Amino acid sequence: MSYVVTGGAGYIGGHLVDHLVGEKNEVIVIDDFSNGNYINNQAKYLKIDLRDKSAFSLRIPKGSILYHLAANPDVRTSMIDPFEHFSRDVEVTFNVLELARRNDVSLFIFASSSTVYGETDKIPTPESAELKPISNYGIFKLVGEQLVEYYSRIYGIKGISVRLANVTGGRVSHGVIKDFIEKLRKNPNKLEILGNGKQRKSYIYITDTISAFRILEKKSEKTYDAFNIGNEDWITVNEIAQIIEEEMGLVPVHEYVDRGDGRGWEGDVRFMLLDVTKIKRLGWAPKYSSAQAVRYAARDIIYGYNLRA
Structure with a gap:
């Protein structure tokens, strides 16, 4: 199978790349190395700033599964420098969706965040809860989700938004x-x-996060859907x-x-405590x-x- 991982030199992306190449998949990483510099020698790396629209001209294998993990991951700095975060968290997501559309990817998995819920009175918080972010990071992730849903609905790209708790390891x-x-x-x-x-x-350990990703690859059925990934x-x-x-x-x-x-x-x-009932129905549960x-x-x-x- 062919995979494309944006942000694959970063924390979550690097672990995902390790897992995918460990299963003998072809993996292409697209990253500008601004928020990570991890390299797995069994993957192919393209050093590209995805804010540049020239990324549209990239050719990736048709039918690839694309994990879009590239972003500025710091919630705190999003309130200090919103323009930087908007360019990396919204403009980049649009550009990567265009790349996906032009190359006919088979599945687009977007790394969203629990911050899209803001401070909700529904604890644990299900996917159906109102989305009222209280940070620029959260609102930009919500816009990213909306873009993925739109491209799924209009262009037929199968899409999944994963709303992550605090991933660590x-x-x-x-x-x-x-x-x-x-x-x-x-x-x-x-x-x-x-x-x-x-x-x-x-908090969720990194290996539990990766196992959740792979379950969603195989068992998510809708053209577009959103799933919480967190602990119990x-x-x-x-x-x-x-x-x-x-x-x-x-x-x-x-x-x-x-x-x-x-x-x-x-x-x-x-x-913040996410309700993970929905993904558990697919056969996943956190180990730690x-x-x-x-x-x-x-x-x-x-x-x-x-x-x-």
Whole structure:
């Protein structure tokens, strides 16, 4: 099978590429290496800035499965530099959909985000919940979903939007786990925590994410559909700090930087737990809990990458 992975030099994309080439598939990666530089020598890499419309002229194998993972993944910076995020998260998605249309891909899988829901009163949050993002990252992901649905409906491209919880594990590029570890390496006696530490969210280990992708490839039936991919439990920021401190053998003083509403930054969703009933009906379930995902990710970063099956 032929696969195209945009953002394949990044965190999730790199793990997906490893998995696909491990199954002896032909894999083409399209990336500008701005948010990742991972390379698997068994894949073919095209260094291209997908914001450039010349990407339309690319030729990829007809009937390929295309995973669109390229984006600026930092929710926090989307509130600081929205123009940068719009170009990478909306314009790029449109350009990649045009690439898919012109090359007759068989399936287009778009990496969306739990942030499209914003702060909802439906916990766990099903796919049918109202979509009211509170960050630029979230609204741009929602626009991306709408573009994928439109291309599916108008041009007949089979499309799936995957609304991801917090994905973590080896080689993770950003997020609270890596942030805490880096802070504690600089100062083992103090840990700065953004927000009040009571934010509670769902975390999923990278291998569980990849297995969910592959289930959707094989079993999603509609011309267009959206699926949550997350865990069945959640964990607070304070609990994450405790796990990391245990793994590092440290007992630092906590210093909270709270905006007054418990958020770590503008646009921070304080409570997130996705309802994964829909994808579970297809035969998928997470192998690791949120706490296990956090602990294994911490070990991957502290002691060196050691992917779990």
